[in-house]
Amino acid sequence: MIPLSHYMLISAALFSIGIYAVLSKRNAIMILIGIEFMLNAAILNFVAFSKHDKFAASGQVFALFAIVLAAAAVAVSLAIILNVYKYYKTIDPTKIDKLRD
Amino acid sequence: MDTFTKETISLLALIATLLPLFSFAGILLVPGSRDRGSFFSILNIATSLLISVVIFLNVWNKQPIHQQFDWFIIGDWRFKIGILINNLSALMLLLISFIATLVHVYSTKYMEGDPYIFRYWAYLGLFCFSMFGLVITDNLLLLYMFWELVGFSSYLLIGFWFTRETAVQANKKAFLMNRLGDLGFLTGIMIVFSQFQTLDVNLLFSEGGFFKRSLVQGDLWYFSSNHMPAVWLTIAGLAFFFGATAKSAQFPLHTWLPDAMEGPTSVSSLIHAATMVAAGVFLIARIYPIFNPTVLIVIASIGAFTAFMAATIALTQNDIKRILAYSTISQLGFMMLAMGVGAVAPAIFHLVTHAFFKCLLFLAAGAVIHELHHLKDKKGLDFDHQDIRNMGGLRKFMPITFITMLLASLALIGLPFTSGYLSKDAILIQSFEWAESQGSIARIIPYTALFASWMTAFYVARLIFKVFFGELRLNVLFGQAFSLHEAPVAMKSVLVVLAIFCLFPLFSLNPFHASHAWIIEGLPYFSTTPTVESYHILIPAVVSIAAIILILIGYKWYGKNEKAPDYTKAAVFRFSQEQWYLNRLYKVMFVDSVLGLARTAFSFDRTIVDGIVNFSGKIIIVLSAVSEWLDRKVVDGLVNGVASVARTIGNFVRHFQTGRLQHYLLFMILILLTFFVLKYFSQAI
Amino acid sequence: MNLEQVVFYVFAAVVLSSALLVVVSRNLVRSIFLFFITLFSMAGVFVFALADFVALTQLVIYVGGVLVLMIFAFLLSNKHILDNPESLKTKLFGFHNLPAILVAFLFFGILLWCISLAQIDQLAWIQGSAGNTLEVTDNTIHNIGITLMTKYLLPFEVVSIFLLMALVGAAHLARKERKP
Numbered sequence: 001m002i003p004l005s006h007y008m009l010i011s012a013a014l015f016s017i018g019i020y021a022v023l024s025k026r027n028a029i030m031i032l033i034g035i036e037f038m039l040n041a042a043i044l045n046f047v048a049f050s051k052h053d054k055f056a057a058s059g060q061v062f063a064l065f066a067i068v069l070a071a072a073a074v075a076v077s078l079a080i081i082l083n084v085y086k087y088y089k090t091i092d093p094t095k096i097d098k099l100r101d
Numbered sequence: 102m103d104t105f106t107k108e109t110i111s112l113l114a115l116i117a118t119l120l121p122l123f124s125f126a127g128i129l130l131v132p133g134s135r136d137r138g139s140f141f142s143i144l145n146i147a148t149s150l151l152i153s154v155v156i157f158l159n160v161w162n163k164q165p166i167h168q169q170f171d172w173f174i175i176g177d178w179r180f181k182i183g184i185l186i187n188n189l190s191a192l193m194l195l196l197i198s199f200i201a202t203l204v205h206v207y208s209t210k211y212m213e214g215d216p217y218i219f220r221y222w223a224y225l226g227l228f229c230f231s232m233f234g235l236v237i238t239d240n241l242l243l244l245y246m247f248w249e250l251v252g253f254s255s256y257l258l259i260g261f262w263f264t265r266e267t268a269v270q271a272n273k274k275a276f277l278m279n280r281l282g283d284l285g286f287l288t289g290i291m292i293v294f295s296q297f298q299t300l301d302v303n304l305l306f307s308e309g310g311f312f313k314r315s316l317v318q319g320d321l322w323y324f325s326s327n328h329m330p331a332v333w334l335t336i337a338g339l340a341f342f343f344g345a346t347a348k349s350a351q352f353p354l355h356t357w358l359p360d361a362m363e364g365p366t367s368v369s370s371l372i373h374a375a376t377m378v379a380a381g382v383f384l385i386a387r388i389y390p391i392f393n394p395t396v397l398i399v400i401a402s403i404g405a406f407t408a409f410m411a412a413t414i415a416l417t418q419n420d421i422k423r424i425l426a427y428s429t430i431s432q433l434g435f436m437m438l439a440m441g442v443g444a445v446a447p448a449i450f451h452l453v454t455h456a457f458f459k460c461l462l463f464l465a466a467g468a469v470i471h472e473l474h475h476l477k478d479k480k481g482l483d484f485d486h487q488d489i490r491n492m493g494g495l496r497k498f499m500p501i502t503f504i505t506m507l508l509a510s511l512a513l514i515g516l517p518f519t520s521g522y523l524s525k526d527a528i529l530i531q532s533f534e535w536a537e538s539q540g541s542i543a544r545i546i547p548y549t550a551l552f553a554s555w556m557t558a559f560y561v562a563r564l565i566f567k568v569f570f571g572e573l574r575l576n577v578l579f580g581q582a583f584s585l586h587e588a589p590v591a592m593k594s595v596l597v598v599l600a601i602f603c604l605f606p607l608f609s610l611n612p613f614h615a616s617h618a619w620i621i622e623g624l625p626y627f628s629t630t631p632t633v634e635s636y637h638i639l640i641p642a643v644v645s646i647a648a649i650i651l652i653l654i655g656y657k658w659y660g661k662n663e664k665a666p667d668y669t670k671a672a673v674f675r676f677s678q679e680q681w682y683l684n685r686l687y688k689v690m691f692v693d694s695v696l697g698l699a700r701t702a703f704s705f706d707r708t709i710v711d712g713i714v715n716f717s718g719k720i721i722i723v724l725s726a727v728s729e730w731l732d733r734k735v736v737d738g739l740v741n742g743v744a745s746v747a748r749t750i751g752n753f754v755r756h757f758q759t760g761r762l763q764h765y766l767l768f769m770i771l772i773l774l775t776f777f778v779l780k781y782f783s784q785a786i
Numbered sequence: 787m788n789l790e791q792v793v794f795y796v797f798a799a800v801v802l803s804s805a806l807l808v809v810v811s812r813n814l815v816r817s818i819f820l821f822f823i824t825l826f827s828m829a830g831v832f833v834f835a836l837a838d839f840v841a842l843t844q845l846v847i848y849v850g851g852v853l854v855l856m857i858f859a860f861l862l863s864n865k866h867i868l869d870n871p872e873s874l875k876t877k878l879f880g881f882h883n884l885p886a887i888l889v890a891f892l893f894f895g896i897l898l899w900c901i902s903l904a905q906i907d908q909l910a911w912i913q914g915s916a917g918n919t920l921e922v923t924d925n926t927i928h929n930i931g932i933t934l935m936t937k938y939l940l941p942f943e944v945v946s947i948f949l950l951m952a953l954v955g956a957a958h959l960a961r962k963e964r965k966p
Contacts, residue, residue: 002790003907004907005906005907006794007831008901008906010798010801012894012898013805014801014802015897016891016893016894017802017805017808017809017890020809020886020887021808021809022763023763023770023883023885023889023890024763024809025809027814029818030808030814030817033808033817033818036848040824040825040828043832050837050920051919054919054924054929055918056929056933056937057926057930058933060837063837063843064840064843064934067843068847069945069948071847071852072948072952072953074856078856079956093761093762093763094763097761763886767885770889771889774892774896777896781899
C-alpha cells in the first residue's frame with residue numbers, strides 16, 4: 001500500500017520541473033513539454049485521490065477530460081508555434097518580445 | 102398803458118432776453134461770410150430795446166411783475182424759477198438794451214474790417230442775453246448762472262483779439278478774478294438756501310420777505326423753525342459782497358479791469374464801463390436786506406477806499422483807456438460806498454448816469470484811438486495809439502468827438518447841470534449824513550470819497566487837455582504835420598445821443614438837487630439816516646468850486662503844452678504810476694507763492710514720493726527675483742524632482758517589462774507563491 | 787517492502803529522472819524521446835493508483851498521439867526548428883535561468899510544506915472511505931462508463947465538440963499560407 005503523500009511528492013516534483021522548463025527554456029517546444037509535465041502532475045493527483053472514490057470515480061473522469069484537453073492544447077499549441085516560426089523565423093521566446101511596448 | 106397783462110409783459114421780457122441769444126446762435130450756427138451778423142444783431146438788440154421800453158412804461162412805479170413756474174420737484178419741495186420785474190430790473194433792462202444798441206451801432210464802424218467780426222457780434226449777443234437774464238431772473242441760482250455767463254462772455258470779448266499775448270493774459274486774469282468772486286457768491290447762495298430753503302428773490306428780499314421776518318437773538322439767527330449761528334448772516338453778506346467785489350472791480354479784486362482794456366474799445370465801453378461791472382452793484386441792490394450793519398460798514402469802507410485808490414492811480418496813467426478804466430473803478434467805488442451808507446437809490450442813480458457818461462467817454466476815446474490807428478496804418482508809423490502823450494490838439498480835427506467827450510467829462514467830474522453832478526453829490530451828501538450819525542471814525546469814509554472826487558476832476562482835466570488841447574505831439578515826434586478826420590457818422594451819432602444823456606434834464610428838473618430825480622423816487626429807499634440840511638448846500642458847493650480850481654490848474658499845466666512840474670521822480674508818483682504795486686504784490690503773494698509751492702510740491706513729488714515709489718518698486722523687483730529663484734529652484738525643483746523620481750522608477754521598472762512571456766510568467770508565479778506564503782504562514786503563526 | 791512498492795518507486799524514479807533529463811538536455815529530439823519515457827512511466831504510476839483506464843488513455847493519447855504529433859509536425863514543417871542552435875547552448879545553471887531554478891525550488895518547497903501541513907493520509911474522508919476504496923480486483927471501467935454517460939454527460943459532449951474545434955483550428959493554423 002503506497003501512501004497518498006508519496007503520489008503528492010512525485011506530483012510536486014514533476015510540477016516543479018515543469019515550472020522550471022516553462023521559465024527557463026529557450027525553445028517553445030520545450031515550454032510546451034513543461035506544460036505537459038505540469039498537466040501530468042495534476043492528473044496524477046486526480047488519479048491518486050480517485051482511489052478513495054470507487055463509485056463516483058470523479059477523479060478518473062476528470063483525469064480523462066484533462067488528458068483529452070491536453071492533447072487538444074498540444075495540437076493548437078503546435079499550430080501556433082509553427083505560425084510564430086513562419087512570422088519571426090525563430091521559436092526562441094526571448095527573441096519574441098513584442099509585448100514590451 | 103395798462104393794455105398789457107402781467108403774462109404778456111413776462112413773455113415780452115423773455116423775448117427781449119432771448120433775442121440776443123438768438124443772434125448769438127444764429128450767427129455761429131448759420132454759415133456765411135466772415136463779416137456777417139451786423140444787421141442781424143442790431144435788429145435783434147433794437148427789438149429788445151423796443152420791448153424794454155414797453156416793459157419799462159408798464160412796470161415803472163406800478164405793481165412789480167412776478168411770474169413763476171416749477172423747474173423741478175424733489176419730493177414735496179418745488180424749485181421755482183421765473184421772472185421778477187420791478188422798478189430796479191425794468192430800469193436796468195432799459196439801460197442795458199439802450200447802451201447795447203448804441204454800442205452795436207457804433208461797432209459797425211469801429212470794428213469794420215476785422216477778419217472775424219461775426220464772432221464779435223455773436224459774443225455781444227451772448228453777453229446781452231446773459232445780462233438781460235441776470236436782471237430779470239427771480240432766482241438766486243439762475244442769477245448765479247447768468248452771472249457766470251456774463252463773466253464768460255466778458256472773457257470771450259476781452260480775448261477777442263486772441264492772437265495778442267496781452268489779450269490772452271488779460272482775459273485769463275479777468276476770468277480767474279471773477280471766479281474768485283463767484284466762489285463768494287456761491288457760498289452766499291448756499292448759506293441762504295440752508296437757512297430759508299428757497300432762492301426766490303421775491304420771497305427772500307421783498308418788503309415783508311423772509312429776511313425781514315428772520316431775526317437775530319443773542320448768538321442765533323432764527324427763521325421759523327430753523328436757526329443757525331448769527332455769524333452766518335454776516336458771512337453770507339460778506340460772501341455776496343465778495344462776489345460783487347470781483348464783478349464790480351473793487352479792491353482787492355480790481356486788477357483785472359485795467360487789463361481788460363485789451364479788448365475792443367466798444368466792448369470796454371459796454372461791458373467794462375456801463376453794464377457788466379454794474380452787475381455787482383445791481384446784485385447788492387437786489388439782495389440789500391441781507392446785509393447787516395457790520396457788512397454795510399465793510400462795503401462802505403471798501404467802496405471809499407477803492408474810489409480813492411483808483412483815483413490816485415488814474416492821476417498818472419498815460420494810456421487813455423487805462424485812465425478811463427481806473428476812473429470806472431473809482432466810480433464803482435462811489436456806488437459801493439453809497440450802498441454801504443444805505444443810499445441805495447443814489448447808488449443806482451449813479452449807476453445809470455455813470456453808465457451813460459462813462460460809455461460816452463469810452464466811445465469817444467475809441468473814436469480817437471480809431472482815427473490814430475488809421476493814421477498809423479496809413480502812414481506806416483510806429484507809435485502807441487492809446488498813449489495820451491502822443492495826442493494833443495485833436496479838437497481841431499474832431500470837434501464833435503471833443504464836445505461830446507467834454508460833456509461826459511464834466512458829468513464825470515460832477516459839475517452842475519450834468520447828470521453826474523446829481524448822482525455823485527447825492528452819494529456824497531448821504532455818506533456825510535451817515536458819517537454824522539455813525540460817529541468820529543466813520544468820518545474818514547466820506548472825506549476819502551471827497552478827495553477821490555477832487556482827484557477825479559484833476560485827472561479828467563489832465564486827460565481832456567492832453568488829448569484835445571495844445572498841438573498834436575506826433576508832429577513833433579515824427580517831424581511832419583499830420584491831419585486827422587472826424588469819426589464816421591455811425592460813431593459820431595452815437596456819441597451825440599449819449600451826450601444828451603449826460604445832461605440833467607433827463608433825470609431831474611432841478612439841476613442842483615437830486616432828491617426829486619425820478620430814479621431816486623422810484624426806487625426803494627432803505628436809508629434811515631437823518632437829513633442834515635446844511636450838507637445839501639455845502640457839499641455840492643465845495644466839490645464844484647474845488648473841481649473848477651483843479652481844472653484850472655490842469656489847464657495851466659497840461660492845456661498849454663508841457664508846462665507841468667515834473668513829479669515823475671517822486672515816490673508818490675511812482676507809487677501811483679505802478680498802480681500801488683498791487684499787481685506786483687499779487688504776483689509775489691499769490692502767483693510766486695503758488696509757483697513756489699508748486700515747485701516745492703514738484704520736488705517733493707520727485708524726490709520723496711517718486712523715491713518711495715521707486716524704492717518700493719525696487720523692493721518688489723528684488724522680492725520677485727527671490728520668488729522667481731524660489732519658484733525655479735524649489736517649486737520647479739520639487740515638481741521636476743517628483744517627475745524625475747517617477748522617471749527613475751519608471752526606468753527601473755521598465756527593466757521588468759521585457760516583453761518576454763517567461764518573465765511575465767515568472768512574476769505571476771512569484772506573486773502566486775507570495776500569496777501562498779502569506780496565507781499559510783499567517784495561519785501557521 | 788514488497789514487490790509492489792519496489793516497482794512503484796522505480797517508476798517514480800524513472801518519471802522524475804527522465805523529466806529532469808528532458809529539461810536539462812540540449813538536444814531537442816533527445817528531449818522529446820525522454821519525454822516519451824516520462825509519459826510512459828507516468829502511465830505506470832497511474833496503474834499503481836488503480837486507474838488502469840486512465841493509464842491506457844495516457845498511453846494512447848499522449849504516447850500515441852501527442853508525441854507522434856509533435857515529431858511529425860516538426861519534421862514535416864521545418865527541420866530547422868529541430869536543430870535550433872541557440873536552444874542547444876542552454877546551460878542548466880546559466881545566470882539567465884537562475885531565477886527559474888530558484889522559483890522552481892521555492893515552488894517545490896512550498897508544495898512540500900503544504901503537503902506536510904495537509905497531512906493527507908489522516909484526512910477524515912480518506913480515513914472513513916473504507917467501503918468506497920478501490921481494490922486491486924475492482925473493475926474501474928464499469929464505473930467510469932456509467933458516470934460518463936450519466937453524471938458527466940454534458941461535459942463529455944462539450945469536450946468532444948471542443949476536441950473537434952481544436953482539431954479544425956489546429957489544421958487551419960498549421961496550413962500553408964495560400965497565395966491569393
